[in-house]
Amino acid sequence: MADLTSDFIGIKSPNPFWLASAPPTDKEYNVRRAFEAGWGGVVWKTLGEAGPPIVNVNGPRYGAIYGADRRLLGLNNIELITDRPLEVNIEEITRVKKDYPDHAVVVSLMVPCEEGPWKDILRRIEDTGADGVELNFGCPHGMAERGMGSAVGQVPEYIQMVTEWVKMHSDYPCIVKLTPNITDVRFPARAAQAGGADAVSLINTINSITSVNLDTLVPEPTIDGHGAHGGYCGPAVKPIALNMVAEIARDPETANLPISGIGGITTWRDAVEFMALGAGNVQVCTAAMTYGFKVVQEMISGLSQYMDEKGIDSVSDIVGQAVPKAKNWQDLNLNYVTKAEIDQDLCIKCGRCYISCEDTSHQAIAMSEDRVFTVKDDECVACNLCVNVCPVEGCITMRELSIGELDERTGKKVEEYANWTTHPNNPGATCG
Amino acid sequence: MSHIPSLPDIAAGRCTSEEISERFSDLHPPLKHHEALVAADRCYFCFDAPCTIACPTSIDIPLFIRQIATGTAEAAAKTIFDQNILGGMCARVCPTETLCEEVCVRETAEGQPVLIGQLQRYATDTVMASGVHPYAREPKTGKSIAIVGAGPAGLACAHRLAMHGHSVTIYDARQKGGGLNEYGIAAYKAPDDFAQQELDWLMSIGGIVIETGARLGDDLSLTLLQSDHDAVFLGMGLSGVNALALEGTHDGICDAVDWIESMRQSPDKTDISVGRNVVVIGGGMTAVDAAIQSKLLGAETVTIAYRRDKGAMSASEFEQELATSKGVHILFNATPETVSNGAITFSRTGTDEQITLPADQIMRAIGQKLESASADLAIDGGKIKVDENGRTSVKGIWAGGDCASGGEDLTVTAVAEGRDAAEDIHANLMKGS
Numbered sequence: 001m002a003d004l005t006s007d008f009i010g011i012k013s014p015n016p017f018w019l020a021s022a023p024p025t026d027k028e029y030n031v032r033r034a035f036e037a038g039w040g041g042v043v044w045k046t047l048g049e050a051g052p053p054i055v056n057v058n059g060p061r062y063g064a065i066y067g068a069d070r071r072l073l074g075l076n077n078i079e080l081i082t083d084r085p086l087e088v089n090i091e092e093i094t095r096v097k098k099d100y101p102d103h104a105v106v107v108s109l110m111v112p113c114e115e116g117p118w119k120d121i122l123r124r125i126e127d128t129g130a131d132g133v134e135l136n137f138g139c140p141h142g143m144a145e146r147g148m149g150s151a152v153g154q155v156p157e158y159i160q161m162v163t164e165w166v167k168m169h170s171d172y173p174c175i176v177k178l179t180p181n182i183t184d185v186r187f188p189a190r191a192a193q194a195g196g197a198d199a200v201s202l203i204n205t206i207n208s209i210t211s212v213n214l215d216t217l218v219p220e221p222t223i224d225g226h227g228a229h230g231g232y233c234g235p236a237v238k239p240i241a242l243n244m245v246a247e248i249a250r251d252p253e254t255a256n257l258p259i260s261g262i263g264g265i266t267t268w269r270d271a272v273e274f275m276a277l278g279a280g281n282v283q284v285c286t287a288a289m290t291y292g293f294k295v296v297q298e299m300i301s302g303l304s305q306y307m308d309e310k311g312i313d314s315v316s317d318i319v320g321q322a323v324p325k326a327k328n329w330q331d332l333n334l335n336y337v338t339k340a341e342i343d344q345d346l347c348i349k350c351g352r353c354y355i356s357c358e359d360t361s362h363q364a365i366a367m368s369e370d371r372v373f374t375v376k377d378d379e380c381v382a383c384n385l386c387v388n389v390c391p392v393e394g395c396i397t398m399r400e401l402s403i404g405e406l407d408e409r410t411g412k413k414v415e416e417y418a419n420w421t422t423h424p425n426n427p428g429a430t431c432g
Numbered sequence: 433m434s435h436i437p438s439l440p441d442i443a444a445g446r447c448t449s450e451e452i453s454e455r456f457s458d459l460h461p462p463l464k465h466h467e468a469l470v471a472a473d474r475c476y477f478c479f480d481a482p483c484t485i486a487c488p489t490s491i492d493i494p495l496f497i498r499q500i501a502t503g504t505a506e507a508a509a510k511t512i513f514d515q516n517i518l519g520g521m522c523a524r525v526c527p528t529e530t531l532c533e534e535v536c537v538r539e540t541a542e543g544q545p546v547l548i549g550q551l552q553r554y555a556t557d558t559v560m561a562s563g564v565h566p567y568a569r570e571p572k573t574g575k576s577i578a579i580v581g582a583g584p585a586g587l588a589c590a591h592r593l594a595m596h597g598h599s600v601t602i603y604d605a606r607q608k609g610g611g612l613n614e615y616g617i618a619a620y621k622a623p624d625d626f627a628q629q630e631l632d633w634l635m636s637i638g639g640i641v642i643e644t645g646a647r648l649g650d651d652l653s654l655t656l657l658q659s660d661h662d663a664v665f666l667g668m669g670l671s672g673v674n675a676l677a678l679e680g681t682h683d684g685i686c687d688a689v690d691w692i693e694s695m696r697q698s699p700d701k702t703d704i705s706v707g708r709n710v711v712v713i714g715g716g717m718t719a720v721d722a723a724i725q726s727k728l729l730g731a732e733t734v735t736i737a738y739r740r741d742k743g744a745m746s747a748s749e750f751e752q753e754l755a756t757s758k759g760v761h762i763l764f765n766a767t768p769e770t771v772s773n774g775a776i777t778f779s780r781t782g783t784d785e786q787i788t789l790p791a792d793q794i795m796r797a798i799g800q801k802l803e804s805a806s807a808d809l810a811i812d813g814g815k816i817k818v819d820e821n822g823r824t825s826v827k828g829i830w831a832g833g834d835c836a837s838g839g840e841d842l843t844v845t846a847v848a849e850g851r852d853a854a855e856d857i858h859a860n861l862m863k864g865s
Contacts, residue, residue, distance in 0.1 A: 069474070267502040291477045298498045301507040346466075393466055 002307035004300065006040060006315050008281040009173045009198045009258050011131040013040035013104040016315050017271065017299050020201075020262050020283035021045050021108035021134060021177070024293075026082055028092035032099075037293035038300055041104025043175075043201075043283060046081035046136045047089055049111040049121060054083040060221035063210030065236060074236035075286050076210040078221065078228055080142045081110050090128055097129040105129075106175065110136040110148050113158055115165050122170040132173035135166060135197075137188070138204020140181050140231050150204065153179035156191035163195025175260060178202040178244075180237075185244040186251045193257050200248065201260035201283060203241040205231025234286035238264030242277055246326045249278025266295075268302025275315070276322035330420040337407045337414050338382040338398040340364070340375045346395040347373060353386035353396060361385050378408040441774065441792035442684050444705045446730025452701050455728040459620045459754075460524075460550055468554040471547045472501040474538060482535035483548055488839065488848045489516035493532060497551055508555035510566050517591045517851070518584055520560055520630050521613050522844045523553035525621050527717075529750040531844070560629070565636045570597040572639075575861045578603065578661040580648050583611020584843045585667030585833025587634055588850030589857075594639035596858045601661070602640065605647035611669060612834075613843065615693045618721040619701075620728070654806045658828055663857045666816060666824070666831040667850055670800035670841075676713065682771035688712060688722035688797035695725060707793025710734045711776050713768055714797030715745040720752070722795050723760045734759070735789055737766040739781050763787070802835055812837040822853030830857055 006016040018041035019025050019034055026045040034042060048054055056079055065074035082089055097105045107130045111117035122133070137153030144151040152158045159176060166174050176192035178185060180203035192200050207229050211220045219227030241263020248254050261279025265271050266287040274282050287295050303315075312318060342353070342365075349371040357365045364379035365386060375386075387396045401407060401414045422429050447455070463471060475497040483493040491512050499508035512519035528534075528549040536545035559566065575598045579586045582604035590600040608614050613627040635642075646652050648668060657664045673687045684707060695704045710726040712719045715738035727734045736755065738745055741764050745752065752762060766778035766787060776791040802815055810817040810825035815837040822830040832849030839845040 268504070269502060292479055294479075294495070295477070295498075297495055298502060298504075298507075301499060301510070302502050302504045305504045305507045393469065 002304045003313065004040075004303060004307075004315055006281050008104070008260065009132070009175070011041070011104045011106065011173060012102070013281070014102060015040035015296075015300055015303070016275070016281035017296050018042060018104060018106075018260070018281060018283045019288060020285040021106075021136065022285040022289075023077075023079060024285060024288050026084070028096050031092075031096050031105075034288075034293045035096075035100050035103050038296045039103075039293065040281075041106065041131075043106045043108050043134050044089070044093055044130075046108040046110045046139070047086055047121065047125070048081050049117050050086045050124065053085055054080050056080055056083050057223050059223040063221040063230065065210055065234075072286075072290050073234060074208075074210070074232055075234040075289065076208050076221070076230040076232050077205070078141050078230040081108075081136070081139070086124065090125060093125070093128040093130055097131075104131050106132045106134050108134045108136050108177070109166075110139070110143060113147055113152055113162060118162060118165045119169045122166065122172070126170065130172070132175060132198075133166065133170065134175040134177050134201060135162060136177050136204075137162075138177045138179040138202075140179060140205060140207045141229060150179035150181050153177075153188055153204070154182055156187045159188050159191040160195035163192055163197045167196035173198045175199045175201050177204055177262075179204045180240060180244055180263075181207050185247050186254065189248040189251070189254045189257065193254055197257070199258035199260060199280070200254075201262055202248070203237065203244055203263045205233045206237055206240065208232035233264065234290075235264040235266050235270075238266075238270060242273060245274060245279055246277040246323065249320060249323045250326050268299045268306065271299055271303060272306060272318060273322075275318045276320070277326065278320045278323050280316070280319050332419060333417045334420060334423060335415045335418050337401040337405075339377050339380050339401065340382065340384075340386050341397055341399050342373055342375060342386075343395050343397070344372065346392050348392055348395075349373070350391060352389045352391065356385050356389045380409060442705050442707045444703050446706060447702075447728075449700045449702050452729065456620045456623060456701070456725075458623055459618075460553075462557060463547070463550050463554045468500055468505075468551060471551055472497045474546045475501070476537060478537055482537065483532035483546075486531045486535045487515075488531070488842065488845045489519075489522070489851070490848075491515045491519070491552070493548055493552075496555060497546065497548070500551055500555055505555045505558040506562075506564075506566075509559035512552055512556055513559075513566065515851075516844065516847050517588055517634055518613075518630065518843065518847045519552055520556040520633075521584070521622060521627065522847065523549050523556055524626065525613075525617050526844050527748050527750065527842070530748045560633050563633075565633060567591075567595055567637050569594055569637060569639055572599070573597040573862065575599070575662045576601070576660075577663045577665065577857060577861075578657040579665045579667060580604075580652075580657070581611060581666065581668035581833065581835070582606075582609030582631075582642050582644075583667060583669055583833060583846065584613060585669075585836075585846035585850035585853075586611065586665065587631065588847040589665045589667060589830075589832065589854040590640045590850075591634055591637060592851050592854035593857065594637050596854070596862075598639070598858070598861070600640045602642045603646040603648070603652055603657075604642060604644050605668070605671070607644050609642045609644065611667075615696055616689065616718075616721075617843070618692075618725060619696055620725075654808070654826075654829065662828075662861055664829045665822075665850070665853055665857065666829065666835060667833040667846070669834045670802055670815075672801040672803035673796065674799045674801055676768065676796050676798055678768055678776075679770040680772050682776070682791070682794060683773055684791070684793040685771070686793070686795055688714065688718050688795040689800065691795055692718070692722055692725065695729075701729060704729060705793075706731050707791070708732045709790040710793045710795065711789055711791040712736045712795045712797055714738065714799070715740065715747060716797065716799065717747050717751060719795075719797035720747045720755050720760075722797055724755050724758050726793075726795075727758050727760055731793075733761070733790070735761045735763055737763045737768065737776075737778060737789075739765065739767045741765055763789075800834075818849075821856035822849055823856065 004015040021043040025042045061079040063076040139149035143149040176197040261274030262283040477494045496508040496511040533545035539545035579602040610627040706729040710731045712723045765781040777788040816831040830853040833846035834841045
C-alpha cells in the first residue's frame with residue numbers, strides 16, 4: 001500500500017483527506033468518530049466570538065437536488081456557524097487534539113471585521129494545540145448579512161486586511177477559505193497571499209435556491225412559508241470548484257500558494273483530480289453527510305491503488321501535475337481534428353446520439369431503417385455531444401485524425417499545431 | 433434428442449459432447465464491465481449493512497461495491513479476500529438468495545436486490561485473472577500445523593495460518609484438493625476447472641503443502657498428527673452417507689454424492705451414465721444438483737422425491753425453481769417404501785396412498801454424516817463438537833466446516849470457520865512469544 005501521509009503547509013496528517021468545516025466537525029463526538037473511521041484531519045466547524053451563542057433556524061436547514069434513483073447530487077444549507085458556546089468548542093478541540101496528535105486539527109474562525117475581535121479569538125484558541133486556523137470568508141448566508149463570511153470574501157481588501165491581523169497576532173499556519181460567489185477568484189486569492197496567508201481553501205458554498213414547492217409556491221427549504229438562499233455544495237459543484245482551483249494554481253502571481261481543494265469530492269478519483277489541478281490536500285463534507293464517515297475507506301484504498309499502479313511514491317508528487325495542461329481557449333490546437341466513432345457491438349440502439357445530433361447539433365449521425373447508427377465524417381465537427389449523451393460507457397469514442405489525414409468535413413488535410421493567436425480570421429493575430 | 437428412447441435404462445452418451453458443454457456452461461455468466469457498473473450503482477452504501485450481517489464471512493459488501501463503482505475492482509477484491517479467501521468460489525455457489533441478497537434493502541424496496549454475488553465475482557475474477565496474489569506471508573514462526581481436508585474450511589484455515597507465517601500441511605483423502613468445491617458442487621456453478629484454479633491461486637502465498645491420498649484412519653492418525661505438528665485442524669467434511677431403508681431390490685441405486693463426484697471428474701461427461709427415468713430422494717442442495725445434472729445429461733424424466741412439504745425443503749426457493757425450470761419434477765410429501773427394477777413406490781407421507789414412479793436410476797441424497805472421527809473427540813448432533821473458536825474437546829485440535837457442529841453446511845460457513853479457527857490457533861501458538 002502506498003504511503004498516503006500528507007504535509008500541507010507543515011500540517012501533517014495520515015492521509016490528505018480532511019473533513020471540511022461544516023456540521024460533521026461541529027463536536028468532539030463527531031470528530032472522534034471521523035478519526036476512528038480513517039479521516040486524516042478536520043477543520044473544526046467555524047467558531048464565532050465569545051458571548052451569546054449563534055441562533056439557527058428550527059425548521060429544515062438543508063435542501064437537496066437528486067439525480068436518477070434519488071442519488072443526492074447537490075446539497076443546500078442555511079445553517080450558520082457553530083451555535084455551541086465558544087468555551088465548549090475550545091475544551092473539546094483541546095481534548096481531541098491531545099488524543100490524536102498525528103491527525104490534523106485546524107480551527108475555522110469567523111468574527112466581525114475588526115482587529116479587536118480577531119485578536120481576541122486568536123488568543124482564546126492559542127492553548128488548544130490546534131495545527132492551524134482557517135478564516136471563513138466564504139459562508140454566503142446569514143453571517144454575510146452581518147458583514148462576515150462571504151461579505152468579507154467578496155472584497156479583496158478586507159481579505160488582505162484580516163489575514164494581516166491574523167498573521168500579526170498568531171503564529172498559526174493560516175488558510176483563507178474563499179467564496180465562489182465572485183466573478184474572478186484570482187483576486188481574492190491574490191489578496192490572501194498579499195495578507196500573508198499560508199494557503200487558500202476553496203470553494204465554499206455557492207448561493208442557491210434548491211427548488212420551489214409548486215403547491216405552495218414557496219422556495220425550499222421552507223421555513224414557515226418562506227425560504228432564503230443557502231449555500232450549495234456536493235457533487236454538482238465539483239466542476240466549478242475544479243476550475244477555481246486551477247485558476248489560482250495557474251495564475252503566475254499565486255502559482256506557489258498552497259491550495260486545499262474543496263467542492264463535491266466524493267470518491268478517490270475526485271480527490272486526485274483536485275490534487276492534479278494544484279490542491280495540496282482535499283476537504284470533504286457532503287460525501288460524509290450522505291454516506292457516513294466510512295466513505296473515506298474507499299478514498300484511501302482508491303488513492304493507494306492509483307499510486308501503486310502509477311508508481312507514485314508520495315501524495316505530493318500528484319499535486320499540480322495537470323496545471324501546466326490547463327490553458328486558455330486561445331492556446332488550444334485548432335488543427336486537432338477528431339471524429340466520433342460508434343462501436344456497433346456496444347451500441348444498444350437507443351437513438352439518443354442520433355436525436356441530439358439531428359435536433360441540436362450538426363446532423364452528423366445517420367440512422368438506418370434497422371436502427372444502425374453511424375457517424376457522417378463529412379458532417380461531424382467532433383463536438384462530443386453524442387459521447388456525452390450515450391448511456392453506454394465507451395460505446396462512442398473520438399478518433400484522432402493524424403497529421404496529413406483528410407478531414408472529410410472541410411476537405412482539408414490535417415495540419416500541424418496552430419491556435420487562435422495566429423489564425424487568419426483573428427484580427428489581433430500576432431503573425432500570419 | 434431423438435436417440436434417447438433407444439438407449440436402455442441407464443446409459444452414457446445420451447447427449448453429444450457439444451450439447452453437454454453448452455448445457456453445463458456458467459449458470460450466471462460473468463457481468464461485463466458496463467453491467468457491473470450499473471449493478472454497483474444500485475448499492476445504497478447502507479450503514480451496518482444487512483448484507484454484511486447476513487454474510488457468514490462478514491464481507492464489507494457496501495465498501496467493495498463502492499470500490500467497484502469507483503473503478504478499483506482490485507481494491508474491491510482485497511476487501512472481499514480479507515474476509516473470505518475463497519470469495520471467488522463463494523461468489524459462484526453461495527445461496528445469495530437466502531443470505532446477502534435476501535436482506536438487501538433494494539429487495540425490501542423493489543423486490544430486486546443488488547446483484548451482490550455477481551459483483552463479488554466481477555471483483556475477484558479481476559484479480560485472479562491478473563495472476564496477482566495480494567497477500568504476503570509474515571516472517572516464519574517455525575510452527576507447523578496439520579490440516580485434515582483440503583476443502584473450503586481447510587483451505588481458508590491454511591491460508592490464514594500461512595499469512596501469519598506458519599507452515600501448513602494439508603492431508604486429503606482424495607487425489608485432488610478442493611473438497612466439495614472440486615467434487616461436490618454443481619458443474620454449471622464453477623465451470624472451467626475453477627476449483628483447481630482457485631486452489632492454485634490460494635496456494636501461491638506459499639507455506640502450504642497438500643498431501644493427497646492421505647485419509648484419516650488409514651495411515652494417518654490423530655495421535656501421529658499431534659506429535660508431528662504444533663496444532664491440528666480437522667476439516668474433512670462428512671464422508672459418510674445416511675442409510676435409507678427400502679424394501680426390495682433395484683440394480684440402479686447409487687448415492688448422489690458419488691454420482692456427482694464421478695461426473696465432476698469426467699472431462700466431457702459423455703462417459704457418465706444416467707437413467708432414462710431418474711428419481712432423486714432428498715430435499716437439499718445435493719438432491720437439486722443431482723437432479724438438474726441428470727436432466728442436463730439427457731435423462732427423460734427426473735423427479736426429486738421429498739418426504740415433507742415444500743416449506744420444509746432445505747434447498748432454497750431459487751434452487752427449487754432452477755430445478756423445475758430445467759424440467760425436474762418435485763414431488764413433495766413422498767416417503768419411499770419399496771423398489772423393484774425400473775420402479776419405486778412411495779407412500780404419501782403419513783397416509784396409505786401409494787405412488788409408483790418409473791425409476792431406472794435412484795439416487796440417494798438424504799444427507800451425509802461424519803465418518804472416522806476419533807473416539808476422543810466429543811460429538812454434538814453427529815458432528816465434532818466445537819466452541820465459538822473452533823476448539824474441539826481435545827486440546828490442540830480444532831475443527832470447522834461440515835464436520836464440525838454449528839453453522840449451516842455451506843462453503844461460505846466453512847470458510848468462516850476455517851479462518852476463525854486459524855486466528856485462534858495463531859493466538860494460541862504465539863501466546864507468550
